[in-house]
Amino acid sequence: MNRHDGDMERTFAALPPAHGRGFAQTWWGQAWLQALEESALDSGQLKAGRRLARAGAVGAVSVRPGRITAIVQGRDRTAHRADVLLEELSAERWDRFLDMAVERAGHVAALLDRDMPPHLVEDAAARGIELLPGMGDLEPECGCGAWDHCGHTAALCYQVARLLDQDPFVLLLMRGRGERDLLDDLQARSAAPATPSSEASEASTSPDAEGVDASEAYATGDILPPLPELPELPAEPGVPPSLDTETPPAPGVDPAALEFLAARTAAEAHRMLAKALRPGPGQRVVEAELTLDQDAVRLAAGAPLADVAERLADGSGRGREGLVTAVRAWQLGGVVALSVLDEEWTVEGERLARARAALDSAWDEDERPSLRAKGNRWTVVGAPRQLRLGQDGRWWPYRKEGSRWVPAGGPAQDPATALAAAQAGTEEASSQP
Template sequence: MTRHDVDMERTFAALPPAHGRGFAQTWWGQAWLKALEETALDSAQLKAGRRLARAGAVGAVSVRPGRITAVVQGRDRTAHRADVLLEELTGEQWDRFLDMAAERAGHVAALLDRDMPPHLVEDAAATGIELLPGMGDLEPECGCAAWDHCGHTAALCYQVARLLDQDPFVLLLMRGRGEHDLLDDLQARSTAPAEDPAEPPVSSDPEGVDAAEAYATGDILPPLPALPELPAEPGVPPSLVTETPPAPGVDPAALEFLAARTAAEAHRMLAEALRAEPEQHAAEAELTLDQDAVRLAASASPSESVAQRLAEGSERGRERLAVAVRAWRLGGVAALSVLDEEWTVEGAALARARAALDSAWDEDERPSLRAKGNRWTVIGTPGQLRLGRDGRWWPYREERGRWVPAGGPAQDPATALASAQLATEEEQP
């Protein structure tokens, strides 16, 4: 899909109810509503449309050349597709409008500021182009089979007036031109040099210099500003609590949790990048879904609903997720791998492990160990040593029939086991 295709259809999310405020604050938004109110034959339908729009009954609004569309829910909760048609400008009319606007820099600046000054509309009208709709220009079509404006199409028009207040390009799209295409055309007309028949044509090829040459002259350019300082703490994401209920399947609490953790992670990564030398930056392996769920659970205290979603996403359940969180806080991905993986130690790795175990204690102090894979259990005690694939030893202890991490890693197995025993003693009353 090209940018032109995207530009020629815009969809605006449903707006919250408009309690206690008018639908149009700008003069062009009011002109839009005037065209509606002068066209509709039944004032009762206009009142019904205002009530529906104020109550937030209008769904997402799709805007295309010549047509606006939305699903509107009536007072009886029945949903109808409502369309309002507006005649597009012809190609010749657009050329005249663009030529006129390009000659007046103020018109371009106003549009870029999302403004539609009266003199722009007046200048367009002087060239025979009516941008704003007049009486009878807004043609309704509705799934309720009404032949004139009904409450559904009226509600759509009132809602569109709010969109027009925010962005007059909505009106220009209805008239047939998307924002990017229109601005590109204005830019081309504004920068095109006036042609002199007596002068030979000038090449349109852009002028420039070789990239290496431009870089070599960097010393004549003004210095770049200093990098901004690292904020003291991560930013606070916006609250997602609104008057509009969330779409089906969307959990605002989960989104707020993810936004907060993303901000914290971005702050951490930026701090790390600012501390490190350029060549020290190392690409981190992408986390699996399970690992990312454990990371999120370990990074904060999620709500009950979010914790349950993380437990389901990791496929661990609440108890196993709690153990995985403990491991993550001790050593991230490496600690989680030691928790989950049982592998066979052999070859040089086995020789190094046996040498480390033999030299870790004096002969009369060496505990009795039972080996299974990369795990050495201390016989007669609730202690265990696990060997990571990086050669480090991780202490574990048995709690309620389950082996759980008891401390961080160590190069020496005796040090690792001692830290597990010390943690056990500190937890005893």
């Protein structure tokens, strides 16, 4: 492959200060910050990094495969070179990603629009390609000599989250592929005609192919013949048969609802199979069976027809508006996010001590909002914003729309990051006509 050398490094001018706003508005930008916050051992360094980034202390950011770099000025005005490393994808994984992308026109269209929809990332993960970093994937190096994330590398990561909001190709460049190379490869693969492999052609055209007696083949094995390889994961879920026939349905049978249920079942089966076939060490955790209410929300997230959605709203007991809110939560975090929406519980003992410590260290004294606590919910006094603590210790942002509290973003380890997402969502909602 001929790479465009100029495409393999991009430099972004220093961004202006970010007072009073969050660092990530998109879900992939928030996933980047979640990887940082789960990796850093010292929450105080994250707080210092946010303060430096908000103050505009991060200089021009250089992005190249496997590394981001910037000069960051500390509070004492001392400049340090900060680097954060992220593993590049192998050539074989890039080939799999490109093959996956051209199989669905929507993936290519999303990339051209500088968008990274969840289904693109999920489909890539199903092929064993993790685009977004996970816990421990962001490796820091800083001229200040810190061995873990310091305020300088944290500030760099917070600033890069703003760049990722604008252009997800920044992440793909970190993973090893520049924008022009990626788009050229996608275009070449989209235009290439499908041809059978040479081995398959030879096998199908060979007139002298002969079999082996079954008893002889069995006798040559040690105990039993080896099992065949697992079949390839289909690129798309199966398409259920159409129920549009001339035969009228039996009383009480809704063909549209049955078609929708069959399509969602096929999609869920495809997702579960992809997860089961995903390479990884250790035994996989068996997911708990969904309750009827949870399953109704899952089905409603599949954008059913209006009459089916109405039945799901009634059957779940949530009503139309309640189901819309539940679907929003489901799309942000599945069963966990749904429990945060529905459950209010008392925070006690060690959990309460940790929550208070996180809230105390999240803001400077002059920036700390006034919060009113009730159970696992902390509401900003005089503002339509709220933090909810999940059972796993993560903070979820909520905002008030009318008389209803609705989720405003994904979870964060740091309450300040979560609350910034709630504030950004409130400002966006208020700016709409």
